[in-house]
Amino acid sequence: MKIAEEISIYRQRRERLARAIGAGVAVIPTAPERTRNRDSHYPYRFDSYFYYLTGFAEPEAVLVVVGGDAPRTLLFCRSRNEEREIWDGFRHGPEAARERFALDEAHPIAALDEALPPLLENQPALHLPIGADAEWDARAMRWLNAVRSRSRAGITAPDRVHDVRAVLDEMRLLKDAHEIALMRRAGAIGAAAHRRAMQSARPGRNEYEIEAELLYEFRRNGAQFPAYSPIVAGGANACVLHYVSNSAPLRDGELLLVDAGCELDGYASDITRTFPINGRFSAAQREVYELVLAAQRAAMDKVRPGNPWNAPHDAALRVLAQGMLELELLAGTLDDVHDAGEYRVRKNGGQGSWRSLAPGMTLTVEPGLYIRAAPDVPERLRGIGVRIEDDVLVHEQGCEVLSAEAPKRIDDIEALMRDARGRG
Numbered sequence: 001m002k003i004a005e006e007i008s009i010y011r012q013r014r015e016r017l018a019r020a021i022g023a024g025v026a027v028i029p030t031a032p033e034r035t036r037n038r039d040s041h042y043p044y045r046f047d048s049y050f051y052y053l054t055g056f057a058e059p060e061a062v063l064v065v066v067g068g069d070a071p072r073t074l075l076f077c078r079s080r081n082e083e084r085e086i087w088d089g090f091r092h093g094p095e096a097a098r099e100r101f102a103l104d105e106a107h108p109i110a111a112l113d114e115a116l117p118p119l120l121e122n123q124p125a126l127h128l129p130i131g132a133d134a135e136w137d138a139r140a141m142r143w144l145n146a147v148r149s150r151s152r153a154g155i156t157a158p159d160r161v162h163d164v165r166a167v168l169d170e171m172r173l174l175k176d177a178h179e180i181a182l183m184r185r186a187g188a189i190g191a192a193a194h195r196r197a198m199q200s201a202r203p204g205r206n207e208y209e210i211e212a213e214l215l216y217e218f219r220r221n222g223a224q225f226p227a228y229s230p231i232v233a234g235g236a237n238a239c240v241l242h243y244v245s246n247s248a249p250l251r252d253g254e255l256l257l258v259d260a261g262c263e264l265d266g267y268a269s270d271i272t273r274t275f276p277i278n279g280r281f282s283a284a285q286r287e288v289y290e291l292v293l294a295a296q297r298a299a300m301d302k303v304r305p306g307n308p309w310n311a312p313h314d315a316a317l318r319v320l321a322q323g324m325l326e327l328e329l330l331a332g333t334l335d336d337v338h339d340a341g342e343y344r345v346r347k348n349g350g351q352g353s354w355r356s357l358a359p360g361m362t363l364t365v366e367p368g369l370y371i372r373a374a375p376d377v378p379e380r381l382r383g384i385g386v387r388i389e390d391d392v393l394v395h396e397q398g399c400e401v402l403s404a405e406a407p408k409r410i411d412d413i414e415a416l417m418r419d420a421r422g423r424g
C-alpha cells in the first residue's frame with residue numbers, strides 16, 4: 001500500500017471518531033517508554049488506540065480530536081533534538097509530523113498542558129481513556145479545573161467525562177481492508193515460524209532452542225516483535241497454561257505445545273500447535289489430539305455471521321465433553337457435563353444477550369485439553385496437554401483461517417517433520 005493511501009486511512013478514522021463523539025474533545029495519549037534497568041528501556045511499543053488513529057510510532061505523543069461543527073485534529077509530539085537523535089534515532093518533530101500524517105495542527109509535547117484548557121472551553125464533554133493511567137486522570141482534572149477557574153468570565157467547562165475507548169472499541173471491532181491485509185501477513189509469518197518449530201524439534205534439544213527458531217523466523221520476515229512471550233512447553237509442561245520459562249529438555253515420546261505469534265505494524269498473530277518431539281504421535285497422543293482438533297472444527301463451523309459470539313465456544317465445549325466421557329476422564333452423561341459454569345454476562349439483573357458475529361470481526365479459536373497426572377486419570381493419558389489455536393476472520397460465508405499455513409492434521413505434521421529429518 002502506498003504511503004498516501006495508508007495516511008488517508010488514519011485520517012478517515014479520526015474523522016469517524018470526531019463524528020462519533022459529536023461536540024466535545026477527545027484526548028488519546030500514546031504509551032510511555034518503560035525502563036528495564038538503569039538507563040536501559042524495553043523496546044518501545046505504542047498504544048494501540050493512538051496508533052489506530054495516527055500511524056505515529058514515536059513515544060511522548062498525544063492526539064487531540066475536536067468534534068462538533070468545525071472538527072480538527074492536533075498532534076502533540078517531541079520536538080527535533082540533534083543530540084537526542086544521535087542517541088535514540090530520528091524524530092519527526094511537529095511540523096514534519098503534521099505534513100507526514102495529514103493532521104490539522106501539530107505542536108511540541110511541552111505545550112500540551114497550556115494548550116488543553118483553551119481547547120476545552122465551552123465544550124460539553126471530554127473523552128479520554130479513563131482509569132488507564134492515574135497520572136493522566138489527574139492531569140485531565142487539572143485541565144478541567146483550569147477551565148472552571150474562568151467561570152466568572154462566562155467560560156464553561158465540560159460537565160461530562162467519557163471513556164473514549166468505548167467508541168474506539170466499536171470502531172476497531174470490524175477490521176477494514178488495511179487491517180485485514182496486515183493480519184493475513186502476520187498470520188502467514190506466524191505460521192511459517194510454527195512450521196520451522198516442527199522441523200527443528202528433536203529429542204535432546206531444549207525448549208529455548210525452539211523459541212529461538214520462532215523468534216528468528218518472526219524477525220527475518222519483517223515482524224517487529226513477538227506478540228507475547230512464546231510458550232514452548234514439552235511434555236507435562238503443556239498442562240501449565242501460561243508456561244513461559246521454556247528451559248526444559250525435549251524428551252523422546254512426549255508432545256511439544258508451542259503457543260507463539262508475531263506482531264506486524266501493531267497487528268498480531270496468535271497460533272498454537274502441538275506436535276510430537278520425535279515426529280510420531282503415540283496412540284494415546286492421537287486420541288487426545290484428534291479430540292481437540294474435532295472441537296476446533298466444530299467451533300469454526302459456528303464462526304459465521306449472525307451466530308452469537310459464544311456459539312463457537314459452546315460447540316467446542318460439547319465435543320470436548322463427549323470426548324472426555326469416552327476417554328474416561330469424566331463420568332456421567334453429556335447433559336451432566338455440558339454448560340457447566342456461567343457463560344452469559346448479566347445486565348441489571350437480567351440475562352443480557354450475546355453479541356452476534358459479523359463480517360470483519362476477527363477472533364481466535366483455541367480449544368485445549370490438559371490432562372495432569374492424577375491417580376484417577378488413565379495412566380496412558382497422564383501429562384498430555386494439547387491446544388490447537390488459529391486466528392480467524394468472519395466473512396459473509398463463514399470464516400477465513402488466517403493461520404492456515406501452519407499444519408494441524410496429524411498426517412501433515414508427521415510428514416513435515418519426517419521430511420525435515422530426511423533433509424537433516
